[in-house]
Structure formats: structure tokens, C-alpha cells
Amino acid sequence: MRVRDKDDRGVVQSVVLFLGVSVLSGALAAGLAIPFAGLAGFGTEKTAETLQDLPQELKTVPPSRKTYIYTADHKLIATLYDQNRDPVTLAQINPIMQKAIVSIEDDRFFEHGALDAKGTLRALIRNQNSGGVQQGGSSITQQFVKLSLVEKANASGDEKAIKDATADTYERKIAELRYAVAVEKEFSKNEILEKYLNLANFGDGAYGVEAAARHYFNTTAAKLTLPQAAMLAGLVKNPTGYDPTNNKAKAKERRDIVLRRMQELGVTTAAQTKAAIKTPVLNGPVVKVLNGCANSPYPFYCDYIVSKLMENPAFGKTDKDRDHYIKTAGITVITSLDSRMQAAAQKSINQHTKPGDDAIAAVTMVEPGTGLVKAMVQSGGYGEGKNQTYYNYNVEKTYKGGYGGFQNGSTMKAFTIAAAIQAGFPLTYRIPSPSPLPLGGVKFKTCSGTTSVPDYNPKNSTKAAAEPTMIQAAQASTNTYFLQLSEQVGLCPIATLAANLGMHDAQTGQPLEQYVSMTLGVGLVSPLQLSNAYAAFAARGKYCAPQLITSVKNYKGRSLVTPGPNCKQVLKPEVADGVNEVLHQVMEPPGTGQHLKFGRSDLAGKTGTIQENKAVWYSGYSSKLAAAAVVADATPKYENLINQTLNGREMHDASGSGTAGPIWETAMEGALKGMPTTKFTAPTDKTRRGNVVDLPYVNGMNPDEAANKLRGMGFEAKIASGQVDSEEVQGTVAYLSPRTEEGAPEGATVTIYVSNGAKIQQPPPPPNSPGIPQPPNPPNTGKPGGGGNCPPWNPRYPNCGGR
Secondary structure (H helix, E strand, O other), X not given: OOOOOHHHHHHHHHHHHHHHHHHHHHHHHOOOOOOOEOOOOOEOHHHHHHHHHOXXXXXXXXXXXXXXXXXXXXXXXXXXXXXXXXXXXXXXXXXXXXXXXXXXXXOOOOOOOOOOHHHHHHHHHHHHHHOOOOOOOOOHHHHHHHHHHHHHHHHHOOHXXXXXXXXXXXXXXXXXXHHHHHHHHHOOXXXXXXXXXXXXXXXXXXXXXXXXXXXXHOOOHHHOOHHHHHHHHHHOOOOOOOOOOOOHHHHHHHHHHHXXXXXXXXXXXXXXXXXHHHOOOOOOOOOOOOOOHHHXXXXXXXXHHHHHHHOOHHHOOOHHHHHHHHHHEOOEEEEOOOHHHHHHHHHHHHHHOOOOOOOEEEEEEEOOOOOEEEEEEEOOXXXXXXXXXXOEOOOOOOOOOEOOOEOOHHHHHHHHHHHHHHOOOOOOOOOOOOOOOOOOOOOEXXXXXEEOOOOOOOOOOOOOOOOOOXXXXXXXXXHHHHHHHHHHHOHHHHHHHHHHOOOOOXXXXXXXXXXXXXXXXXXXXXXXXXXXXXXXXXXXXXXXXXEOEEEEEOOOOOEOOOOOOOEEEOOOHXXXXXXXXXXXXXXXXXOOOHHHOOOOOOOEEEEEEOHHHOEEEEEXXXXXXXXXXXXXXXXXXXXXXXXXXXXXXXXXXXXHHHHHHHHHHHHHHHHHOOXXXXXXXXXXXXXXXXXXXXXXXXXXXXXXXXXXXHHHOOOEEEEOOOOEOOOOOXXXXXXXXXXXXXXXXXXXXXXXXXXXXXXXOOOOOOOOOOOOOOOXXXXXXXXXXXXXXXXOOOOOOOOOOOO
């Protein structure tokens, strides 16, 4: 008896295996669930139990698709995916591709059921004789089932399910056969082929035939040529081993096998096959579909968008579910970003910074009245290399990568201005503003009581008028004025208003602390928060929460639930008009922002500098766009900007107007270019005058008596230290601040100035002196202009008799 050699034994084993599979296939097709002990090593009691437990229907999940994020003008921001796949219909796949995959994987696909016994035997023998895998043994339906089960397990995120779906066990193979029978009953052959071609792995990160066509050949599945289709068809058996980007020789060898098999089956002619074999495997560089925000032209903004998507409960119950959905559902996200405005902001950052700077710069732009975030840019690169970061300096810490803001300095004065106007203070409201100003022990009202500091003597950082109006104080950013104004208004109204405009601590999310120095900047805020709050002034008091995502649609084009505009009227329009008037004057001479003015539209803004120059700001707006720019030290231990570099040069001065201001100006000028000229609505006379009550005429009175009189009328009264030049008798009241004729809001603080008598005029010459005409004696009316009850002689009332 002849001893069989190794090859003979392999053929016999293949036949035995084939017979077992054939019997098993027939049993499955009949819907039986019986043990098959002893069939080529398959059967076990566990196998029978597996069969009995299997459902009759394969429940699949939709194939993973790419998610696209676009700007408002539909320019691609980023592509997010777990698998690079673009599902298409069978009609969108070139028939030559369909024939190629059927030829090499399952040439009797349209003739057999779930399992092709004849084809399996032939493949086993052919592969045995060739010494390698030339043809697939599993049917296309079986392969689809396997891919579907793996896809479903991956979608679940269950590690055990993923392990079971890929385990090399007979139980899994039998389960796949049972499912294959169910699939053949549920779907047509064309439907199965379509699903398979969209699910298969074609190597180098390309899943599905459409993505593979774009990746390897920069074409579509509908336009694939014969050699291209053959190369892709050959890949599915071993996507890594036959990947042309790894091994062109192996890829060509495999492709040519497919081409020859197609010729054997009569799909192609000898001439076609010969011509196809002569072509290169690749006809150009592969096309990479960049994945994730790191590859976005706007990576920091992209990260923020993903963070906002992760907040949406419609995308899943947990963060893990939402992350999976975002990367696999094939949604299309349209954002608020305006690529033209983004380019203007980026150009400004590029113009005023260098990659190696010590300091960082950031700017955010928001559209008033909508909350749409139009631009978000910062200096430095995205990453973990030198002079790179993953921190987004424009947003709060509560978001992925959010840095958490900087102290905003005097930009906070805008909220004090708004609260004061809201309380009825006139735009001309005067407060004596010495520097330094002793405020130690002075109690400031808060929402829960009062606050004070024992030793506090703030100074003005700019030259200021001795007794400025609100507008003059804003122009010079007079610290001592706004500290006193905040004392009179109360910290609670300022804090409440700021909170209603979206201002909270960007590190903790908590309300801003009500400190004595609140109006000079408190807590940490982000450029996004500040620009959006100022946008409410531009929108005449209408505050809108920042909106970055305007629509989300699924791959079928159906809109999905996503938060829309969230707007409310926080300030009365006339109050906002008053704020705009005050902040507009900041950009007019002699305001700190006068050099940042451009164009013909009305602009308003406010500078901000914090102690030791660790951060400087400029926040401003037109009625169409608001922006906040910051330059800061973002590296612990957070030092003074002086001697740090910005734009490649060492800074010897740092200020809101001179350092952050130019970044704001260049960005805004570029963003507003070509847009119509706009003007602010002028405040009403009532807003300008405020809700004031008359002050009594107390000039010439005893200061204490005058103070009591003022207090009796509901005002706070204080007597200024020292004396001033005046026409009143020394030691009496010289004048009030605010002035008597200006009035003051109810409950306001009125300062009494005491005269030194230095300007008392000499008594007039005796009556009937030669050459001096005499006025007639007025009637005794008791009013200015008459006798009797007239006040002591005063130049404000020149017609009030004589002394």
C-alpha cells in the first residue's frame, strides 16, 4: 500500500472538512438544531447549544460613517471617524467592481444559498494545490455576516463582545452560518452584495469600496477601471498584506490573480486582462482623509465644537455613547464660523505675534443679536511640541482643552456703567476722583450684605480730571471714579447684570465674586464670554448665549435635535444705548481707545489691564460685530508681561490700548471690510440726564447743616476734606458734586466742598458812582432773579438782586 504524502493527506482532510460542512449546511438550511458530533472536529455539545440559542434573524447596525464639520459658508473644518467609509448604493458601484469581487471571493454567489458547498470544496483543493490562499472559501454572505457581527460588537463598546466576534472558534463559524441562512432569506443577492462592498475593509484605513476608490485612486466607485477594481477586490482577503502602500509587489501579484480569475470565468477577455496587468498598481499618490481636530485648519475651534456636540443628550446617554455616535453616525454639522472673519482674525494674530513669543494672544468675534461665534483664533501652534499647546485660550475650563480665562481688568467697568445707567445715573454724573483714594473700611453693598477691606488706597493709572463725568471717567478709565460709582450703585446690581450677560468665573463656573475692587476686574473670564457680553450692548440689550452649531443633519439629510438660539432682553434698549454712548466716547479723543478707531461705522470699546500687567485686554464692537482680544502670560507662574516677548520683540510697556488693542483693531477692520456702515442708536435725553431729583441750593450754608439737609432728602452726604477756591465765605459750602443744577439719582452720594473764600469778590462801588449804571430794583419774589429770599449773591444767578 502506497503511503500518502503530505499533499495527499491535505487533500483528504479538505474533502472530509468539505463533507462535514456540506452536511452542516444542509442541516442549517433546513432550520434544524442538532448536534453534529464527529464531523471534522466541529461537533460538540456546546455547538448544539449554540445553534439552539441563536436567533433566526441577524440584527445589524448601520455601517460606520464619517462625520463632517463645516463653517457657516460650507468650508470643511474637520472629518471625524472611527472608520473611513462612505456608503453608496449598488447602482453607484461600477459593474466591473461588482464582478471583480464576486469572481475572486464567491464566483457562484448568484447561484448558491448561504453556503456554497461546491465552491468551498473547489477553493480548498485549489488553495491546497497552489500552496497558498488563492480563492476564498467563505461565501460573500458569510463574509458579510462576519463583518456585521464585528461592526455590531465594536458599536457596543463591549470588550467581551468584540473578542467573541473575532474569536477563531467553530462555535463562531457555525453561528455565522446560521445567520447567513437568515440573511439570504431576508435580503436579495444584490442587497447583500451592496452591504458587503460597503462594509469590507480595503486596507490602509479605507472601509467600503467608495472610500477605497477615493483613497487609492482619487476616484469614485462608479468610475473604477478594471485594474483598479481588481486591485481592490484582491485586498479584502488580506487588507494589510496586499496593501499597495506597504508592498506594491504583493499588491500587484494579488491583483493579477484576480484579473486572471476574471478571465477564467469569462468576465474579461485575454486582451483586457493583458492590458490591465501591464498597468501600475497605483496611478498616483494615495489620498488621505485627515481624521480629527488635530488635522483641522481650525483645531482649537474644532475641539470646542466637539465639546459642544458632546453636551447633546440626543447623541447618547453617556460620554462614551456620544463620542461613538459623533464618530460613526455620519452626521453633518454646520457651525457659526465665518471663514472670512476667521481669516481676518488669523491675519491679525499673525501680524502681531510670532510662534516663539513668551506671551500668548487670543481673539474671539461674536455677532450681536444672535450669539453666533464668527471667529476664534489664538497664537501658538496646536500640539505638544515647543511653543504649542492643546489649551484653547478663548474658552472656559469646563470645555475640553479650555484654558479658563484671565482676569479682565477694567473691561469690567462696562458692567458698572450699565448698572449705573439702569439705576438712573446720568451720563454726566460727576464724582470727585482723587488718586490715591482711601477706601479702607468703606462698606460696599453686596447681594448678601456688605463687604469692605481694612486698608485699600487705589490709584488711577492714567491722568484724569479731578471731578470727571461718567463719560470722561470711561475715556480715561479712571479707577477711583468707578470704584465710587460701584459703591453708590451697589455691587449686587453689577454682579447680577454681569451674570445675566454670561459673565462667570471661567475656571470654576461660579458667579463672579463681589469684591470691593469688582469694577476693576475680578475672577477669570474668557474672550468668548467678554465678546459675547459686549455684543449684548451692541444689540441694544439683547443677550444671546454663544451659539457655535447652527444645524446637525444625519446622513439621510434629516435634521437632528440641537440647541438653537437662546436670547433674552437683559437691558432696556435705551439703557444699552447709554452704554454705547459712553463706550463710543472711549474711542474718541481723548479716550484710551482713540487710536484704534477705523472706518466710518460707530465703534465702542474698553481697555483692560490687570495688576502687574499679567494680562491686557481690548473689548469692543460695532452694531454688527463684537470682539475681545487678550494678551497674557499663560505659563505658571504667571508673570508681568514687561520684558516678555510679543511679535518677536521684548515688551517694555503693556496696556489694553497699546498691546491688545492693535490685535482687536486689525481683526475687526478686516472682518467688517465691505460691510455697510452702521451707527449706534443715540440715547434719549432722559437716558443722558438720568432719573435724577433736584438737589437743594446749599451754597454758603454751614457744611454740617447742608449735609443734614441732603440726608433728610434721602441722599448720602459726605464733606470733602480740605477747602477749595470759592466765592463763598470761608468755611461755608462752596458747591456740591454733582452740581446743584445737574441733580442726582435718589439715594446717590453727594459730596460737599467747603470754601476757602479765596475768590470772594470785592463789594461793588457805592450807588450812583460816576460812570457805573445801576440795575433797577427787582420785585421781591423770593426766587432767583428777585429780592427777599434770594440766595447770597452768586454768579450762577446774575439777575438775583444785589448784595
